[in-house]
Amino acid sequence: LPEEEYFRSESIRNKVSELTESAIEEIRQLSRGLVSPHFNELGLVDHITRLVNDIRHVAPYSIQFTHDEWSEIELLGKERKLALFRIVQEQIKNIVRHARATQVRISLHCVEDQVHLCISDDGQGFDAVRTPHGLGLSHIYERSRVCSGEVSIETAPGQGCLLTVRMPIAV
DSSP: OOOHHHHHHHHHHHHHHHHHHHHHHHHHEEEEEEEEOTTTTTTHHHHHHHHHHHHHHHHHHEEEESSSOOOHHHHSSSSHHHHHHHHHHHHHHHIIIIOOOSSEEEEEEEEEEEEEEEEEEOOOOOTTSOOOOHHHHHHHHHHHHHHTTTTEEEEEETTTTEEEEEESOOO
């Protein structure tokens, strides 16, 4: 092979290798997203931390997760933990797909007899009145409702988005 062709084919092999590794990592992340987390092995805080760390590797923005003391949050029932985890997953997916954000903040706190989950981004926002609720937001509202919770969304075009979920700690 002439030297120029050799370097071109080497470049192609490197690019194929990079794309393959990227595809494998994406499949791993999708697989993790489909499996229900086992809260016996890792708690809700650890599962959200793992999700945040996964996002940090592939997302072009800064993402922060703050939370109360681990033991207080882990007293939540399994159904509430799963609902909160799925809400975080869904909203992160919405941010990645639509927001064009540079900063994302997730906070999980117990306040009196409620757990508060807040997810904010500095993305492009949207008109909450005119934008129909897609499947993602519908899932968030439904998961919250099943746990006797409520959802509020503060957003406007160019203003980012703040999603807040409040649900009772116990039934």
